[in-house]
Amino acid sequence: MLFNSFDFLFFFPLVALVFYLLPHFIRWAWLLLASYFFYMWLEPSLIILLMASTCLDYFCALKMEQINQLKRRKFYLWLSIGGNLGMLFFFKYFIFFTESSRAILAFFGIDWLPEMSNETYSFNKILLPIGISFYTFQTLSYSIDVYRREIKPIRHFGKYALYVAFFPQLVAGPIERAHRLIPQFYKKIKLDIRSIKIGITMMAWGFFLKLVVADRLGVYVDEVFYDPSRHRGLPLFIGSLFFSFQIYFDFSAYCTIAVGAARVLGYDLMQNFNKPIFMKSFGDFWRRWHISLMLWLRDYLYIPLIRKFGTTKAMAAMIVFVCNGLWHGANWTFVVWGAICGLFMLLEASTKNLRHRLLQYFGISRKSLGLRLVTWAAVFLSLSTSLIFFRSPDIGTAAIYLRRMVSLSSTYVNVTQDYLELALCFFLIIVVQTIHYFKGNDKVYELVTFRPVQVRWGIYLTFILVIVLFSVNRQNNFIYFQF
Template identity: 40%
Template sequence: MLFNSLAFLIFLPIVFSCYWFLLQKQLRYQNILILGASYVFYGWWDWRFLSLIIFSTIVDYSVAKAMHKATSDSKRKYFLYISLAINLGLLGFFKYFNFFIESWVDLSQSIGLRANISTLSIILPVGISFYTFQTLSYTIDVYRRKIEPETDIIKFSAFVAFFPQLVAGPIERASNLLPQFSLKRTFSYEKAVSGVQLILWGLFKKVVIADSCATYVNIIFENSENYNSSTLILGAIFFAFQIYGDFSGYSDIAIGVARLFGFDLMTNFKKPYFSRDIAEFWRRWHISLSTWFRDYVYIPLGGSKGSLGIKIRNVFIIFLVSGFWHGANLTFIFWGLLNALFFIPLLLLNKNRSNTNTVAENHVFPSLYELYQVVSTFIIVTFAWIFFRAENLKAAFTYLQHIFEWTTDKITYGWNLEILILLILFIVIEWVTRTKETLQLQNPYFRWIYYIGITQLILFYGAKNNVVDFIYFQF
């Protein structure tokens, strides 16, 4: 079920009403309702894959309990390996099986061997990368004795399948989200208002910004050989805003919906396009994933400790794994490699923690140097996004080749004044709220004009662009 669909517009008020008006003082039944609603939400896409998420839930629930009861470290490690093998095995089969088969066939043919191996028609379950990492963090934290295993199967199942963030994050830690299913929840008007504000802003990002940009991005990237350099540059910029509006919009809606039910989810984006270097960008972009890799991959490998060679190795590993997490395509791996290459100079110069505050803090405008830093960081991030968006590496390099040709005899496309005005409006609001979640207007008249204006834009562009899937559903 999509957040920007009519089905969800009907689904959410029904669940909300039952949750607060029928079950307000009955915690267990509230949790059961959340679990049932989450399964309906996920099964709306394809009910067959409910069995997969239920299986993963049972495995990790049982493994954690067995791990806790184990009398030796070797047994605890054995149960952890079961969780890792099953979860990563399912993720690998559904997401990477055909990739490895095709890679093996290509390699065999390149050295003159014949490989008659067929791929399978595998449907990628929506959100499998997200809920797999969420359950893995639970079993790993139980193994590390950071948290106690959950004994209530309803609470644990609701934690795994919690519908606001189930299919595209944020990837929640059990230490943050799971205890909230044990706390008595009372309706908070202030929390509900902040939730609705986030939902509105998230829908604006998705429906007005991302989906409007998507129309031009799809045409430009799929026909890059027909357009001149300026059009291709614009296409890359549009994609940068499309993926940000799409993904951060989903996160905002997820956090906002969770608040309507009395839950607090972690912040997943902190205005990343105002970053002054690539290290700051990755502290502000998809925070739940970057911190997951930091805690469960980077630090266990040694992190930033040890020799310079080990530090560089760990940076490359973390970015390559991050790229591979996004999908079974060499474009994602190359995208990860590029980000590693952008990051390494900061590491070598010991400047990867230079910008930990907010740009232009306590100032209305940035300094010229800060503006240069923000623009240059946006340029290299957008350059890398070309590989993320391209169908394959050949298409990505062809796109770049046409950018640097600087021909004037090809078609100019995409210079749409309407979209440019929307993007300027978006950037201004993002800048004003760079230290806040949403725009806070004290004057009630201005506040309601803002709410009504945002709503009208969402309705108008929602009807214009139709319902478009979220980009990160494919991951």
């Protein structure tokens, strides 16, 4: 089910209402039922995978707790990792790797697999389960934490299943850690009107970000990315900037709705963003962007690569960023995007001393506004440019986009033939960033909740008017649903 669908408008209030009417001891069952229903709404058969992953990790974690022999514990750890990554690999990457291998071998004249055709192979129709990357990483973190004896396994199967399937964060995160979320399912939730109001306000802000801002930017982005060879110069540059903001607003909208929905139910999910647009460097950006995934990659990939496998920091960082790219999708465009981000990080780290010496030489203060602005612009433009690979369907199209974008001449900027919409896009970016600058993603509710009643109602009514009049009627999926 999509958060931005009419179905969710009926689903969520009903879930919340029944949740508070039920006694504490049975609420987990209601939430689990609601979560499975939420997941099955689009494609019921995919629930089997979610359940398989849940059962596997529940079982492996209990075994790892019972057994003291390291070798056998390792066996169950690898069973969990292999099972989860196996499913992820099969459903998300199998076609990609098969096709890539075939192309590489064909380059060397080896005809390992003939060109795929619908009649010959049926596996090219493998359905990508929604949110598989998210819940796989979430359950893996649980198994690894149990193996490391950082947490004790949960014995209550239902509550563990709820941890994996909790509907606000099931399909697009945040990727929650067991030690943060599972204890909350044991806590008795009292009806707290203030907390519910905050949750609803956050959800409303998320809907605004999605329906009014991200989808609006998406209209322009879709147009220029659909066929970049029809444009040149400025429209492609604006398109890449808009996509950077679109993906940020779209994903942060999802996370804000998820955090808000959980808050209405009395649960606290982690924040996935911390004003990423106001980053000071590439490294700083990745500490503010998709925090739950970056922390996951740090804890379960980057640190083990260095500590256990003796990888250099630079190589480990590069591996992490390529994996980050691949996590987003089974396409070379994501691999290239990840590699470019890794290169930016390496470049930043390796030139740190040189940059400091140059600044000293020219007598420029590291805190000067000018320098900070130049740094920000350089980082932002580099990231925006790298995202062209993220958004393009293939490397060739991305190359065309880049080549035509740097052209000195320009085609018509108003590609959607609507100047008002173009102006609105710029205006909304400024408005939202100003609000985020002062309140961040997680405190926007403070703009409403602590105001006098007349002001509050004024804001509510204005909000309703804005949502109704300025939402883009497209019913678009959230971008991160595809991952």
